[in-house]
Amino acid sequence: MTSLPSVSDLRLVEAVARHGSLGAAARELLISQPAVSNRLAALERRIGERLFDRNTTGARPTPAGRALCVEAAHVLDHLGTIFDRTRAAAHARTFTVGTFSSLAPWLFPALEELLDDATVHQVVEHGDRLTADVGEGSLDAAFVAVANQMRLPTSVSAVPVGSDGLTVLTPADVTVGTGRRPFAGLDVVAYTYDMSTDAMHERLSELGAGVRTAATAETAVRMARLLRCPAVLPRSLARAYAQQADRLSPAPLPGRLTLFMVARRPPAHELAAVAPRLPALLGLRPVPAAGAPDPSRTAAVGQGGASS
Secondary structure (H helix, E strand, O other): OOOOOOHHHHHHHHHHHHHOOHHHHHHHHOOOHHHHHHHHHHHHHHHOOOOEEEEOOEEEEOHHHHHHHHHHHHHHHHHHOHHHHHHHHHHOOEEEEEEOOOOHHHHHHHHHHHOOOOEEEEEEOOHHHHHHHHHHOOOOEEEEOOHHHOOOOOOEEEEEEEEEOEEEEEOOOOOOOOOOOOOOOOEEEEOOOOOOHHHHHHHHHHOOOEEEEOOOHHHHHHHHHHHOOOEEEEHHHHHHHOOOOOEEEEOOOOOOEEEEEEEEOOOOHHHHHHHHHHHHHHOOEEOOOOOOOOHHHOOOOOOOOOOO
C-alpha cells in the first residue's frame, strides 16, 4: 500500500474534523458510518498515531489529527483551484503570488499596477510556508522577510527587493522618555515581520517597556491608539498607517529587515522586472548593488500622514 494519502483520505479527515461526528461525515461523503470508522482506523494504522478521540458524543481530533486536518485543508484547497487556474492560464498570463498578512494590502495593489497585463492570484500565509509552497511549485513567487533566516528549497532563489528598519510610532499626547530606559513605565506594542521577535522583545524589555505583541502591523497601530502607548514596527508600515498627529522616530533597536522575492529558478521575467520597482511603492529602501552607495542615507518614499 502506498505511503501517500489519497484524496479520499484527506476528504475523510477534513469532514470528520469539521462535523465532529463520524455519522455526519458519512452522510456528506455518501458512505456508511461503519465504512467511515473502518477507513479512519486503517488510516490511523498507516500513520501510527491516533487521529480522533471517539465516544458517544462525537469525534474530536487529537494533536496529530489537528495537524493532519491543517495539511488536508491546504491540499484540498489547492486541488480545488487546479482546473480554474488551468483554464485561466490558457487565456491570460496568471501568477500565483504569496506574502504575509501585514504586507498584503500594499504588495498586491502594487503588483496589479506593475503587472497590468497579467492576473495575480493572491495568497496570504506565513513566510516559511510560502517559501515551501514556491519550492513545491504551487506559488510562482513569495515576498517574505525570512529568506535569509531559514534553509531554502534547492529549487528556489531569493532576490533582495528592499530594506526596512524599525520605527517608534507614538500617538498624540503620549510621551516617550529619554536616556537608557526611554520606555520605563510604558506599555509598548511590538510587531515585526521577520524572525527577530524574541530579540526585539528582549531589547524592549531592557529599555523599560512592558511588551505587548501584535499579530499584524495594523493591529499594532490600533492597539497603540487604544492603549495610549507607543508601537514599534517596521518603518514602511508605520508610515503607511500613521495619522497626521502621530509621531514617528527611529527605534532604539539594532537591525534591518530585508524583503525578498523568492521564486523558482529561473523566475518569470515579468516578476523579475517588477521587483526593482517595488521599493518606491512599498516605502522601502532599494537594496544597493555591489559597490553602490547605501540608499538608506536618502529618504524613502512614504505612504502615511507623518514622516520620520
